[in-house]
Amino acid sequence: MTTQTVENMAVPNPLGRIISFLIHPRTTSHASYPAYPLFFHNTRRRSMSSSPFLPSASSTRGNSATTTTAPAVLLVESPAKAKKIQEYLGPEYRVIASYGHIRDLPAKTGSVNPEENFEMRWELADGAKSRVTDIAKAVKEAPRVYLATDPDREGEAISWHLVEELINRGALAPAETNGSRVVPQRITFTEVTKPAVEAALASPREVSIPLVEAYMARRALDYLFGFNLSPLLWRKLPGARSAGRVQSVALRFVADREAAIEAFNPQQYWTIHAQVDVPNINNGAGRREGGVVLQIENEEGRKPRKKNSKAPLPLLANLISVDGRAPPSPGFLDESIAENIRTRIERSQFSVATVTTKETSRNPPPPFTTSTLQQEANKRLGWGAARTMQYAQKLYEAGIITYMRTDGVSISPQAIENIRSAVVQLHGQTFLPEKPRFYANKSKNAQEAHEAIRPTTFSRPPNTLVPQGVEAPAVQLYSLIWSRSLASQMASVRIQNVGADFINEDKSLKLRSTASHTLFPGYLAAYGFSARGGSGGGGRAAAAFEDEYNGDSTTNNEVTSSIKAGDSSSPYSSSSTQFLSGEPAAIALTQLIENFPVSVHDPEAAGHETRPPGRFTEGTLVKALEEAGVGRPSTYAPTLKLLQARRYVRKEGRALHPEPLGRILSSFLCLYFPTYVDPAFTSRMEEELDQVSAGNEGWKELLSEFWGPFHARVGELASLTGTEVIDALNDELEILLFGKKVGDNLLQSGEGDEISSFNRSSSSSQVMSPPGKACPSCGEPLSLKLSHRGGPFIGCTAYPECKYTRQAGVDIFGDALDNSLSDSCSMTDAEKGGRGSSSSGHSHSDAIDGEDNVATLNSVELAEQYGLRGPARFIGKDSHGKPIFLRQGPYGPYAQLGTDTDHEMRRAPLPKAYSLRTVKLDYALSLLALPRTLGNHPETDEPVVVRNGKFGPYVSHKRSMRSISKELDPISITLEEALELLKVAEVMAEKKEARKKAQAEAQNKGGSMEMSGKRGRKEGSGAKSRTSSTAKKEKKKKEMTMMASASKAKKSESRVEDETENTGSPVVLRARSAFQFFLQEEMPNYIGMPGASRMKALGEAWHALDDVARVPFTQKAEIDKQRVAMEKEGLVSPGSGEWQKLSATGRQELLHELRNRNDIVGLAQGISPKLKRPPTPYSLFMRDMGDKMRQVQRQQQSGSSSVEKRGTFMENVATLWRELPGAEKQKYVEIAEKGQKEYMRTRANMLQGAQEL
Structure with a gap:
């Protein structure tokens, strides 16, 4: 038809x-x-x-x-x-x-x-x-x-x-x-x-066929983008596995943010504040009159100050005007100017100029969409997007919440009525607004096809889920959804903001103190917050909530950098300078009257430093993607998961860091495919897919519009050489690869005139070239190198004469190239899960040499003087005159005592908290002195020793060992601290032994029960035993079936429930062996046999074949092996069958091309199948000693077996090599180095023409 x-x-x-x-x-x-x-x-x-x-x-x-x-x-x-x-x-x-x-x-x-x-x-x-x-x-x-x-x-x-x-x-x-x-x-x-x-x-x-067509258009777009771009990446950017339509834009967001952090130049500035003492108008009545607290109490109901309750109340006031002009934003760039103004404040008398009071209200946020739920779970629970969607899926399937993939913020009328009824029941009529609240979505490209995420019923509070067997993480997520949904239909929060200005005698200086407090909690009650701060941490929860949605809620009496301020939920801070904050501060300010003299003292010019933009978290990245119109609710979680699985991005704490490979891939796409990684382009494609979903646009027309220009662009870049790509990436990623330029940039501000007038002495230093672009071994330029397996790295352009290499993104010491811009700019130590301050007497700062804080390395001179291979930092000598170096090895940084040829040379790995840039001589000597005995164990009188091992420092006692935690320093750890660590190790060992014993007893018990069952059958209870055994087998079978179904369901759901982007990385099937081809041909002849017997018979038939009979199968295996090599290199398309269809001449041409590429790739990876590797110094020594040692062995161990002779021979050779004098050993080293140079020279000749590839 x-x-x-x-x-x-x-x-x-x-x-x-x-x-x-x-x-x-x-x-x-x-x-x-x-x-x-x-x-x-x-x-x-x-x-x-x-x-x-x-x-x-x-x-x-x-x-x-x-x-x-x-x-x-x-x-x-x-x-x-x-x-x-x-x-x-x-x-x-x-x-x-x-x-x-x-x-x-x-x-x-x-x-x-x-x-x-x-x-x-x-x-x-x-x-x-x-x-x-x-x-x-x-x-x-x-x-x-x-x-x-x-x-x-x-x-x-x-x-x-x-x-x-x-x-x-x-x-x-x-x-x-x-x-x-x-x-x-x-x-x-x-x-x-x-x-x-x-x-x-x-x-x-x-x-709905329009929805199906939109689905097919999306799948086709992802396929065409990925399957045409991925082979190009394999050839031009080895190591990059794939690119995707949405994935690449998300990667660009992360990479661009990292580039902004690297390009950022921190700038010091100073702000000025002082303490203002206001009268304590307190009659001790302990009641409220007209909304004013007359007696200040803390959350426990006790007076915060027992002594002199009439003492003045300390408030924090910031400078807002100098000589009729506002201070520069964010502060003074010249410390001397700030100090001069501080002195003027100290010598002036102040009085109250004005007191202003303003009441504001804040409306509740809308219910959750997919993206806002992921953002909230990331902030409140520290969850990634994938984990959030995993538990949201479980809650939805259990009928507890509505569908969790939505960008709509609307709620059905029936659900709104249910929410309003729940508000009245839980909080009272005063918390219910007169009219229902309706929300409109402000995000770009929102379809709003479904309701917002909400509970299916409001008769199920979060605390009722635990008795029902709902797992704890799901309850945590449900609590967020419950509170947000309830709050969306509650009354607004009413807040009173109070401010007071203070001026000096000649009105040349003006200070301002502000505070705010909650008059009516409104929707915050859904989060456990009350007007008095609530109970059980409700006040802190409300403060955290307000910080997120209402950034202007904090005052200068609550949060100020470099100022000692306490918890805003308490009237007084817990620090030495107890500034009043929150409601008590607001009430104190309202009592002031104009022209009333106040005491202003302890002015301070607080120093600050500008910080770069914070790195994305999963929550903030989802928000950025949504605001740009990139992706859909179902794509956020799988996209973030894929970026991490591909190792383009890694998570440290909650922050997303682009890996060097991710940065390089993003730069490559931005250089050569700028249109297709532009957020505006991806957003427009999403809009067109929405039009297809609505039936307003044809899906094939959409594909045609995309495919023509994209296919042409891929064809244009087919002739692009590897050298051109490397040169472009060297320029584009200069900071990542070679380090940041030295120099300061003036802080920019919208108030440029005021800054220039206040900061006349500011100047910028001369910009210098990146310090890491010259090879530290030979001085030649460094360049980006790409490897299929090892990822990107930095190598010397003088290779093979110079073999210097280092990882991309780190300097010659193995540190991050921009070490000053760490995650402290956007994350706390707790969020990073990082190391806290040392609890011992020897802090990290004790190991830092202030005179050598910035590393300066003359590695060429060091190499010439001490015969070192690779960069090193000389930090001094020990008491015997031996040099001590700090070096970077394949397993991390370490300290080295002596030169490489010194037979008494010692090495000690540095703890993770330390850097090669900052460790000084005393600390290195302490590390090299390990192992160190701390003392004897009080129970056994055996020594407790600190040692340095393969996995870092640890303490040992007899056979018990325990790693030294990050918070402790192996040099300054005390015996008491070591005993605590060993106690933990002993407890863990006891628990492990108990588990083993319990498992053994359970196995023995099971065996005895089985034997008992057998005896019972002999004694006449056979029918009963058989029935019991059958029931057990059926139960076991049912449990196994359920487990298999659950496992299958979990795998399937994780695979398909989200709208995962197909990044189009073709699958290269593994090459089949000759035996597998034999099985394919002979299997039909053995169909009637059972599985095990069939395979045994086939194996015997294969072994019975002679070499001639196996030739057809070995030829097929060789062709298939070549096919895999071609597909991996991108010379033929995976799964297309192109290789088998080629003529013999066509195969030979491609094989010749493959051999040329393998020579080049092999050299980049240190692999060459054509050249025999040169012998090592030890191999040369063993060869020289071979005849003599074998003769001795035959005389000494004539009765031993050949295996024993070989083992003894190798042991003796190793012993002689270790005892060989340094001068004799150096001869073998020199011979081996000559062989290595000849080997590298031959390989270099094979590299001719490699740059053109």
Whole structure:
């Protein structure tokens, strides 16, 4: 039957379509018109003449008069969701899980064919065949079939795939069968509750083809982008695995932020503040009058000050005016100017100028969307986006919350009424606004197809979930959703802001003190906050909440850098300077009157330093992507997960750091594909996909618009040489690769005139070239080098004469090139999980040499003087005159005593808290002095020793060992601290021994029970024992089945529930062996045999073959091995079969190209199969000693076996080598070095022409 392309999809001839439409007119909205199957390439081709989704007059199989008792089938994605819905619907329905997508685009060339009008070839997903078979069997017997997949683009696509595959298998008949056909019906619901499911069943619809087309357009875009760009990356940027349409933009966000941090130049500035004492107007009544607290109490109800309750109240006041002008923002750049103004304040008398009071209100934030839930969970719980969505999925499938992939902030009218009723019940009528609140989404490209995320019922507070068996992390997430949903329909917070200005006698100086307090908590009550600060930390929770959503809530009496301020929930801080803050400070300010003299003292010019922008966290990155219109709610979590899995980005604490490979990949894409990593372009593509979803744009037109320019650009870059790429990246990533330029930039400000007038003495230093661009070994330029396996690194351009290399992103000492710009700019020590201050007497700063804080290295002179290989830092000599160096090794930094040729040379690894830049001589000597005895154990009188091991410093006592924690210094650790560590080690050892003993007893007990069972059968209880044994086996089998299903469900859900971007990295199949080809050919001859016997017989048949008979199979294996090498190198497309189709001449040409590339790649990786590696000094020594040692061995151990002779010989040679004098050993070293140079010279000759590749 011929088909024609209508509305961007293959459909039957027009006459058949018109007749079908006249019989079954549309009854749904424009987004759900009759769904004609899209006839792309399937594993089984078929032709159809009309839509499988058109409604049918009969809901039974066969004759309309025939009835059936089989249950209706309802198909969902996950087994957890299926189980819950099955409980609601009972035996009249059979709910079956598909485990997500059953079909996907195979990871090989040709899955999307632009030459054939973007034909798409679908294949069953791994493991889906058996599931589809079970579904098809159930559907064949069912009177009705419902498709209840998720209510989004992915869910619609899963339903479409199911129908397509079920028709292929004959489980569903095409529409032309008329009355005998069961019509699959699509139902959707946004919460897994019984009323929602029943309402959906009462109003089914058809599969929305526009949503399916939008899904296919997205999959095709991701495939075309990734599968065409990835091979180019493999050739031009070894080590980069893939690029993606959304993934690459997210990576650019992280990389650009890191570049901004690197380019940032910190600038010192000074702000001025002073302490103002105001009268304590307190009559001790301990009550409120007119909203004013007359007696200040802390949260425990006690007076904070017992002595002199009438003492003045200290407030913090900041300088706001000098000689009629505001201070520069953010502060004075010249300390002398700031100090001069501080002196003027100290010598002046101040009085109250004005007191202002202003009341403000803050409205609650809207309910959660997917992105805001991920952001909140990241801030409050420290969770990543993937973990947040994992537990949100569980809550949704359990019917506890609504659908969790949404960008809408609206709530249904019925849900709003339920929330308002809950507010009155929990908090009272005063916390309920007069009218319901309605929200509109402000994020770009928001579809708002679903409700916001909320609880399905408000009769289920978070504390009721724990008794129901809900796991603790899910309860934590539910608490956030519950509070946010409840707060969205509560009254606004009312806050009173109070400010007082103080001026000196001539009105040339003006200070201001501000404070605020909550008049009415409003929606903050949903977070446990009350007007008096609440209980159980409610006040702190409210403060944290306000800090996030209302950045102006803090005052200069609460949070000020370099000022001793306490907890804003307490009237007085706990520091030595107890500034009043919060409500007490606001009340004290309201009591002031104009012209009243006040005491201003202790002025301070506080120094600060500007900080670079903070690194992204997962939450802030999701927010940035959403604001830019990049991605969709279902793509955020998998995109972040993929960036980390590809090792483009890593997490340290909560901060996202781009790896060097990620920075290089992002720069490459920005240089050569700027359009396609532009957030505006990706956002526009999302908008067009939305238009496809709405049925306003054809999906193939969208693909054509993208494919033409992109394909042309990929073709243009095919001739790009590796040298050109490296040169461009060297310039683009100069700071990352070679270090930051030395020099200061003046702080920029919008108030430039005021800055210039206050900071006339400011100047910038001369900008110098990056310090790390010259090779520290030979002085030649350094350059970026790329490796397939080892990742990017820095190497000398004088290679192979100079072999200097280092990791990208670190300096010659192994430190970060921009060490001053660490995560302290955006994260606390607790967030980083980092090391705290040392609790011992020897702090980290004690190890820092102030005169050598900035490393200066003359490694060339050091190499010449001491014969060192590689960079080193000379820090002094020990008492015997031996030099001590700090060096960077493959396993981290270490201190070295003596030269490389010194047979008494010693090394000691540095603790992780220390840097090669900062360790000084005394500390290095202490490390080299380890092991060190701290004293004897009080219980055993055996020594407790500090040692340095492979995994860092540790303490040992007899056979007990324990690593020294990060908080302790191995040099200054005391015996008491070591005993505490050993105590922990002993407890852990005891627990481990107890576990082993319990396991052994359980095994013995199980064995004795089994024997007892056998004896029991002999004694006449055989029937009972057999019944018990059978029951146990059945129970065990059932448990194993459930475990397998759960595991399968978990894997499937994690694979398909999110709209994961297919980055298009083709899969290269492993080469098959000659024996595998033999099995492929001979297996049909052994089909009738059992599995184990068949494999045994095949193995015997293979071993019986002689070399001649094996030739055909070995040839096939060799061809397949070549195929894998070609696919890995990108010379042929993976899975395309191109290699097998090539002629012998074509294969030889590609093999020649591959050999040339392997020579070059092998040299970059230190691998060369053509050249025999030169011998080492030890190998040369062993060769010289061989004949003599073997003769001695034959005389001494004539009766020993050959194995013993070999072992003894090697031991003796090793002993002689260790005892060999340094001068004799140096001879072998020199001979080996000559051989190595000759080896490298030969390899260098093989590199001719490599730059052109």
